[in-house]
Amino acid sequence: MPAQPQNPAGNQENLPPEQEQWLDAVERALNVRLGEIPPQGDNAVEDMIVDGPEEERGEFMAIVEDEEQENIEEGIEQRPTHDQQGRIIEEQGEFLALGDDEDERDIERGVEQRGVDLRQPEIPFEAPPPYDPPPPYEAGEQEDMDDEEFEELERPEHRELHQHDPQPGEGEQPPERRVYNEMPQAGSPIRLNRKNDGTMVIDRRSVPATIKAKRERSLGRRDKVTYEPTEHSMNVEGLLTPPNKVGNERLQSVFASGATGYLQKFPDIEDSAIKRCHAMEEANGSLQFVGADQIVHETKILTALSHFKDAKGAENIIEYRGSGISQFGDPFLIMEEMNGGTLANRIPDDRGLEEPQLNDFAKGVLSGMAFLQNRNIIHQDLKADNILFRENDSTVPVISDFDTASAHEGIASDHENGRDFGYRRGGSPDIQPPEVYDENGQMTGKIDSWNGGVLMLQAAIGNEGRQAFLDETAEFRAQDGRRDQGLYDAFLDPRIANVPPNIQAVIKGLLKIDLNERMTAEQALALIEDQPEDEQQ
Structure with a gap:
């Protein structure tokens, strides 16, 4: 049913007939929108509302149209009051002061006299004066500013409301966990086969061979094996001393020796050592290399593993740097030099x-x-x-x-x-x-x-x-x-x-x-x- 009319103190009475007629039409239109009374005639009052002051359309109408809606910004419900004739006299709450303040339209507290506003004639719009930008800087004008002024302009002080001075130990980020790549590096020729247990098998045919063995078999005698370089071999001609012969005094350049070979420093690659075979001289003057098969075997393995440098645990495997055949015919393997002992x-x-x-x-x-x-x-x-x-x-x-x-x-x-x-x-x-x-x-x-x-x-x-x-x-x-x-x-x-x-x-x-x-x-x-x-x- 329509809201009960009220007659609060301060309402406006004895209005001219034309304004009373206009307000009655507005009231009927509002009650129609609220569903309180059925529409009458052709609702010509709609045009009256639309033709009212432009400032009144919008926020005022939106609040009236939804009787359950509260003021979203301020959270204060808008309750219209009426006089004896059902006219809206005032709305209490926080609203736009339309027609009252041309510059400051945001009213924080107070009562808006909406009845008065509805009857006010539309205020003519006055366009603001055109924007007049300041003249551009003349050449060299900025250079006259002190460095301190520039620094202040470029880096203004900024603090959040909750910001506090850092304490010792605050702001330190934990070290990032290293990301490993268990697969061969990009561009590697290495091929893998995966097993059911998740481990991988390196296809030996995909590993670049640096040493080729040539074996001569004869009945009742030990095989004679010679070694040849390949296209992947390192060329060290003129860089190596003759091999260390079994039974002779050990070469001064040898710093470690074992059953399958000995180690020398390789100065042509920084922090590198070369592993070579012991040599035995036969009756005809040719050299037989002891432990050559083991060095060739080790070379194949380290060559393959060198393609997994980004994998976890790779740094705990000795680094491969090259291999091939020396000018004396013995296989060699170049690795990083280890200076920290065993x-x-x-x-x-x-x-x-x-x-x-x-x-x-x-x-x-x-x-x-x-x-x-x-x-x-x-x-x-x-x-x-x-x-x-x-x-x-x-x-x-x-x-x-x-x-x-x-x-x-x-x-x-x-x-x-x-x-x-x-x-x-x-x-x-x-x-x-x-x-x-x-x-x-x-x-x-x-x-x-x-x-x-x-x-x-x-x-x-x-x-x-x-x-x-x-x-x-x-x-x-x-x-x-x-x-x-x-x-x-x-x-x-x-x-x-x-x-x-x-x-x-x-x-x-x-x-x-x-x-x-x-x-x-x-x-x-x-x-x-x-x-x-x-x-x-």
Whole structure:
């Protein structure tokens, strides 16, 4: 029903008839819009409303049209009041002061006399004066400003309401986690095959060969093997000394020597060393190179791994820099030079590494082991003498000496010029797992897990403790057939009683007799990386 008319104090009475008629028409139109009364006639009052002051259309009409709507900006409901004739006298609330203030139209508080406004004639619009922009700067005018004024203009002071002065330690962002790429680098020719367990097999045919073997077979005599360069070989003609001959005094340039070769500094590439074969002179004056097959084999593996430089654990593998055949006919391999010594030199005889160093070593060597296991490469000789460091102050371990590495398939399987001979057993006997001694033992990448467990034991308890443990478990490991894990742990547990718990868990997880229970390097690494920093210190 229509709103009950009211007659508040201050309303306007005795209006001229034409204004009363106009207000009655407005009131009827509003009640029609509110649905309070049915339309009458042709609703000519609509034209009257439209023809009213332009300022009255818009916000005023929108509020009246929706009786449930509250003022959105101020949250104050608009309640129209009426006089005895049903005319709108005033609306209380916060509204636009139309017709009252030409400049300040936003009224914060007060009562708007809408009845008066509705009856006011339209105020003629006066256009503002045209915009007169200031004259442009003359050349050189800005240069006269002081540097301090420029600095103030360019960098105004700005503070948020809640901003406070930074305290020590605030605002420091945690270091970003490195993003690894386990696939070969862009543009690499390396091809991979994925296995069901998620590991990858490097297609040996996709690895650029730098050395080609030529084998002459004769009945009842040892094969004669010569080596030839390929298009991928490094040319070092005139850069190398004659090979070191077995039985002669060692060359002064040799700084390390082993069963399969020796190392010299290679000055033509910064921080690099070259691995070459020992030479034996035969009766006819020709040279036979000892350990050449192993160097060729190692070259193939490191060539392939050099295409995975962005993978996790790649920094824990010695870096390959080139290979080929010297002018004397011996194969060579160029790698980064390691100036920080071996792990064996860093571990004290009577105790293990300090805990921070031990954790750094564990993370690094397990990362390198996982890198190899994920590419189906079995190193087989992970011992302290084969773990190197780049500099004396470096704690990043680097795995070297891949001459005995093997696999059942892929780049590490023993092969020559594309011929595949499969897995070949190798490595130091005292660090091999029990299955190696079994007649029907299953050879898998978890051979390296066991090697790594012995290596971690040595780093945790010292050189003497490691040797004593290997001596007392030698018979246990060498026996063929089923072995008791409990008996083995009876030897192990007393040795690692004082070792940090996370390292204990890694050692015991890697030294499991059952292959199904023995951890991979990646599983062991998770035990180290998941440790809170304060527990590792």
